Amino acid sequence: MSDLSHSAKAAELSKAFVALSLQYAGTCADPYPVYAEKRHNTPVFEGDLPREMGVPSIAAGVGPDRKMFTLLKYADVHAALVDSETFTTEPYREVFGPVQGEIILMMGGTEHRFWRTVLTNIFQKKTLDDWTARLFGPTIERRITELAAKKKSELLGDFMLPFPLEVVYQMLGLPVDPEQLNQFSEWALLMALGGMADFKNPEQTRELMGNAMMAADNLFKHLKNIVQQRRAENSQAADLISLLVRSEVDGRRLQDDEIVYFVRSLLPAAGETTTRSFSNVLATIMERPGLYEQIRADRSLVPNVINEALRFEGIIAVMPRLTTRDVEIRGVKIPAGSGVNLIVNSANRDEDAFENPNEFNINRKFKMPLTFGFGAHMCMGMMLSKIEMGAALNSMLDHMPNMRLNPNEEYLGIKGIQFRTPPSLPVIWD
Numbered sequence: 001m002s003d004l005s006h007s008a009k010a011a012e013l014s015k016a017f018v019a020l021s022l023q024y025a026g027t028c029a030d031p032y033p034v035y036a037e038k039r040h041n042t043p044v045f046e047g048d049l050p051r052e053m054g055v056p057s058i059a060a061g062v063g064p065d066r067k068m069f070t071l072l073k074y075a076d077v078h079a080a081l082v083d084s085e086t087f088t089t090e091p092y093r094e095v096f097g098p099v100q101g102e103i104i105l106m107m108g109g110t111e112h113r114f115w116r117t118v119l120t121n122i123f124q125k126k127t128l129d130d131w132t133a134r135l136f137g138p139t140i141e142r143r144i145t146e147l148a149a150k151k152k153s154e155l156l157g158d159f160m161l162p163f164p165l166e167v168v169y170q171m172l173g174l175p176v177d178p179e180q181l182n183q184f185s186e187w188a189l190l191m192a193l194g195g196m197a198d199f200k201n202p203e204q205t206r207e208l209m210g211n212a213m214m215a216a217d218n219l220f221k222h223l224k225n226i227v228q229q230r231r232a233e234n235s236q237a238a239d240l241i242s243l244l245v246r247s248e249v250d251g252r253r254l255q256d257d258e259i260v261y262f263v264r265s266l267l268p269a270a271g272e273t274t275t276r277s278f279s280n281v282l283a284t285i286m287e288r289p290g291l292y293e294q295i296r297a298d299r300s301l302v303p304n305v306i307n308e309a310l311r312f313e314g315i316i317a318v319m320p321r322l323t324t325r326d327v328e329i330r331g332v333k334i335p336a337g338s339g340v341n342l343i344v345n346s347a348n349r350d351e352d353a354f355e356n357p358n359e360f361n362i363n364r365k366f367k368m369p370l371t372f373g374f375g376a377h378m379c380m381g382m383m384l385s386k387i388e389m390g391a392a393l394n395s396m397l398d399h400m401p402n403m404r405l406n407p408n409e410e411y412l413g414i415k416g417i418q419f420r421t422p423p424s425l426p427v428i429w430d
């Protein structure tokens, strides 16, 4: 594969990603003052805040209009995430189900607990350490050292987009082949684009969903072959597919299709999320001149910076839920069958949960932000994504001294109402 076709593909993916990010930028340039006002005056209210801010709301689903509510306080959002029987993840099924099929995020009850056990058994620290040492660490180091010589970059396209997809690709034990990796990445992005269609805009939905279904179908066939192969050869390897094939909980083993659905769901769940999160970490650092060099001089700050940046600018600003029974919160009655927007990025800036919440403070005493969710559906990849981001940041600090925003390129800042990320990240270094 030549450098040209590789960078052409990266540019193409990057453009699609920017278009998708801008769709989710909405009509409100800075949501935090709006959150603060509402948190103060109407912390629970009937209404659809994302839609009021000009973006499609996942909790509204795809069917006829339903009653919509919005929660903004840390305590309320936290309680709703914990009570997953009352506040279910059903809206994900309505919006992402047609493309993704049945995946863990949409499940409840026994089936969900079964999957959590399967994954908890697999995502152990020793497995993550092994993958990091053999696969991700060297890959990140290679990508960064190659980039370092260029002295400038639009990091979103050059690094943030490709590296988490390569991490997933490696985790699955897929062949070391740049062509196949590119194809895999393209399918992943097309699927992600489908999940972000505005369902109130049928024409756009048809196009994005059509492409996404095609990509999902191709991925399904591709991955199913690999799962069947690993099963047939009774693979004892330590890649995720082989581990899933071998896994057994309470005498139950996973079917091939179940494995494929799960593995395919990791493309948006582990790829795009890490792209956006690490972009937000870097953007937050770049927006504060001097901070990068401070961290470079004291690497013990790396975990704090990542944690604080993810509190300050979480990527999934709104988590969608559907109520299964009538509830009342702060005097507001929410009937069964309502869509509920949990405004996580408001919860993470709630003054009752975090002191001086609008201050980016790398010395803040750690308290769990809700960026990775909480309770039954809390992210299974939190540890892995933090390892990846830590390795990537350390490698940049090693090889790209004095990194700063490129003064000759436009930088728009972190944008978005449903998902937040900078549409581009132009930087230079010495």
Ligand code: HEM
Pocket (backbone or CB within 6 Å): 089, 104, 105, 106, 116, 266, 269, 270, 271, 273, 274, 277, 278, 315, 316, 319, 320, 371, 372, 373, 374, 376, 377, 378, 379, 380, 381, 382, 384, 385, 386
């Ligand atoms: C920084 C990157 C990431 C962020 C911000 C993130 C965020 C989240 C959030 C917010 C949820 C819960 C959504 C909800 O309750 O509505 C979630 C679920 C999940 N995440 Fe992540 N994620 C990240 C990376 C990863 C990675 C790397 C993996 C896998 C290796 C992963 C696997 C999962 C899975 C399997 C679930 C579903 C858990 C369940 O439903 O029980 N995530 N993630």
